[in-house]
Amino acid sequence: MARRSQAKPKRRGFEWRWPPAVMLKMLSGVLLLGLLFGGASWLAGKLADPEVMPVRHVGVDGGSRHVSRIQLQRRIEQVVRRGSFFTVDVAAVRKAAREIPWVDDIRVRKHWPDRLYIEVTEKHAVLRWNDNALVDVKGKPFVVPHDSFPPRLANLRGDKADLPRLFNAYRDIQRRLNPVGLRVAELALSPRGAWRLKLDGGTLVELGAEDLHRRLARLVMLYPRLVADPLRFPEKLDLRYANGLSVGWRDTEKGLAARSRSSRGKS
Secondary structure: OOOOOOOOOOOOOOOOOOOHHHHHHHHHHHHHHHHHHHHHHHHHHHHHOOOOOOOOEEEEEEOOOOOOHHHHHHHHHHHHOOOOOOOOOHHHHHHHHHOOOOEEEEEEEEEOOOEEEEEEEEOOEEEEEOOOEEEEOOOOEEOOOHHHOOOOOOEEEOOHHHHHHHHHHHHHHHHHHHHHOOOEEEEEEOOOOOEEEEEOOOOEEEEEOOOHHHHHHHHHHHHHHHOOOOOEEEEEEEOOOOOOOEEEEEEOHHHHHHHHHHHHHHO
């Protein structure tokens, strides 16, 4: 007698059912998070809006000798208008200020609710460079309008790559000349490495490429004797000798007057 096959019961899949109270809490949390993120986004947009939180005042401290405060304020305000008090680009403000040639450094700080304060440090020029640029206290060249050059700055002349060497040499030479009251008007370095010095009184000094310190010592020792004669003045000195120098003279006003009187006496 054949057995009747019994149908196996179907296995039901696992079902996870959230209690209604839990589902309600989850939906409420999602809704709350959505509201928070939406509100934060709306608030961020409002804070970034220049019309809502503008920078109304830009104060400037420092400058004034070569950097016009009005010029600086106008330059900075162009950047400030692009953002609000919270989003104004401080790096862009610094960059805009440094585009003014005489600006060396700038500090920016905010003051709630609508003020921006700028502290400016001007560059301090100590030398001219090839008569068309200036050199700051760190030995770095910078270009400004020629009519803003400070008066009576000594000039360094040479190739661009030689500026650090010229800058250091100038400081050393001027220090050596100070005891006898001499001032450097120009210091030049030729492509062959020869040094030429022009003093404030107009005397041109050839120093050559070797024994610079020894030749400077000779200049310091002999120069007071060379200018002791009121009738003539040393126009050119050549120190490229082992133990001496050659002198090119020009008559002073007293010398010319004396020569004139002597000529009239002979006639």
